[in-house]
Amino acid sequence: MNRPRFILGFLIAVLAVAFGGFDALAQEVQEAIAAFAPAPKLTAADYPTIAGVNSRIAVWIFAQLHLWFAAFVLAVPIFVFIIEVIGMKTRDKRYDDMAYEFIKVSITAYSLTAILGGGLLFSLILFYPHLFNYLSTIFSETMFYYALLFFAESAILYIYYYGWHWLQGGFKKWVHLTLGLGLNAVGTTLMLLANAWLTFMMSPAGVDAAGVFSGDGWAAIHNFLWNPINIHRFVANIAYGGSIVGAYAAFKFLTASGPQERAHYDWMGYNANFIAICALLPLPFAGYYLAAEIYAYSQQMGITLMGGIFAWLFIIQAVLIGTLFLSANYYLWCGMGRSDGAKRYTKYIKYIAIVLVGAFLVWFTPHTLVLTNEELKALGGPYHKILGPLGIMPAKNTAVNVMIIFTALSFMFYRRANKVATVSWVNAGNAIQVALFTAGIANIMFLGIYHGYFTNTVYKVAASIPQVLTTVLVIVGSITLDSFIYKGSREVAPLHWGRIPGRAQYALFLLAVAFTWLMGLMGYIRSGIRQHWHVVDIMRDASPDAFTPTLGFAANVVSVAAILFMAMVIFVFWIAQVSGNKTLPSGYWKEMAT
């Protein structure tokens, strides 16, 4: 640990300025920098064995559980803040109540995040002392600020939560909103700092080839993969947080005692699903950007990631992402039952389903197939002449853009279901929307096929950007147009909140479970592509666990961790429910007895 050395350096600097001036200070700083040691070259003896515990699995599970909870508790304040603002603007108290209920769920989760973070820290120090020592040499300052920010986060969160009903109305509401903003700012900064540590291990910066730290902390933080991870995690956290509170609403819906309660939690589930979908839509692009940057940083890591040993986990990832889209759409379709006017649109659902499933099949078609010997002979190799081209990214990008556009279409139909447009140009408006969707899809297909298969890799990767922009244009354009078409529209009948089948709630559960598993598997891949390195090309992992485990083993560890996490989440839901229960024990208290 170099904190004492830093403090000593600082004291020397102060004394040097006091007695010797700036030249002496510069010299001392130079000496301090020169004092950084190279990354240690370890042997198996440098890794303690404690109580027969497998070090890698212990750190793995603690890190994963911590990350799931951290993702949840960082995301909830983001959309709680937005919902609270909506409540303030519309003066609809339901939004304020819902925001409060969301933050209530995250309070217990916050404690669990801290406990699991402590578990991760202890397990790292105990099982990987040299790695922790090396990282803390480089990140001593960020670790120090991290701890301070953690206190700030706790303080703000508790005032924000416990002061919710106190800070209501007028100026007090503004104070409360400011606290919410502060909570998000601190939470996001915490995530950015932690991201710097893990991305440093993948794409080290601020160190030389031997791992000697240059003394420039910002260079180490701002390493090659820092921002791609930051963006991906920020968006993914919101989608994940939405899915977990959606599962909470589903849980409450299924255990509701009366129609009013059912209606409330149906509405809450709908909003949670809306949040999850909104963040899910840009997520594939954020993921693609991250993967492309990993490839750009290191061909070795890129191929290991998507073409090498982790390729089949990517197929599982594709399957889970497709499951997310299918569940989200299914929930919207079931939700149309709330409206008496939905019949006008339900006839289109089967076509949306055909496109979604078709795009989904392309999305997860592998490039290298699992073949029987007979099939291998019949095909003449492991590549399929028709299906093979669907196994590479241009086909995947095209498929996922189509899935996103059709999910947006499902959402538009849902929004329209209960309304009747009254503007005179409704037919023209609908025709423009059809044209927008058709042209957008044609453009996405053209970009995917032409640039994906008939130009070089630079354009192949770059074509994903206009594809995304087309998708954004179609969604934003059609929703904007829709808002004009339905301006002053009349409602068919009031929405029947609570009129939704129970199985739709299981779609919300599926969303949360699929997200959890997905994050666990992809988190493992992100970490696993370092292979036998603690810090890529700088600090080698010499522990007995330096090998890459089989995919089955890794999937089992992640699955066990996911089950643990789900058990803890159920505990969180239960605690949130218990806090509202009251028992009046008859004759127990003195006052009652008399």
Added chain:
Amino acid sequence: MKIPRLLQAVLVLAAVYFGFILVFDIILDAVIPSSLLAMYMFFAAAGVFMVFTYDEEQTRELVAPIKALVEDPSKRPWRNIVFVILPLAVGGGTYMQMQPSFEAPLELRTIHPAPPSTAKIYGKRVNLLKLENPLRKIEKEDPEQFRELVNEGAAVYIRNCQYCHGDKLDGKGPYADGLNPTPLNFQDVGTIAQLQESYLFWRITTGGPGLPKEAAPWISSMPVWQDFLKEDEVWKVILFLYDYTGHRPRSWEHE
């Protein structure tokens, strides 16, 4: 006559299944792998389930025959038949799946080996992350000379590589049928078009024995070409591979 919804769902799935078989196995003569078909069918079934159950009334209609079979006293004989046949069919299917066969076991290898960051090639340590084809710059500087280099690469290829990788670079050389894994098809958009030239240099020069250990078993019969070809011959062959197939090497810069 209206077809019952349960039968509709079964017919849709049957149509999807036989549709895949018809299109791939019969019309296109490119057999659809059973593992992939199973995945496709699972999610096609999920899609059918979603469409048939999002509405409460339609769901009741869908499950009505199943409910009647289980609950209706008049359906007792049918119930008994189904309750005998169904477990037998599941048991039989499981037995057929699990019974040992004489077929050689599957080899689930990783086809794309990840390159190391450095490798020892031609007696020197080469950084594969930074390595570039020294002849590539001639493409712009002197197109005529570049054409000559490509032709020289073609000659090297025809003398050494086409026996396995084929004279059309499609992996169908005269020896290809005797090899497993089969030689790579360079025309495929998923092979050299996805890779940097340094990757090809590493694969050609170090061959099967130079493959990394982390994704064994490697049984590639690719020779270690650094023992037979000169360094510039390898770079010329790489120029030829891209030139003939029309692919461009993976790079991060616009041209």
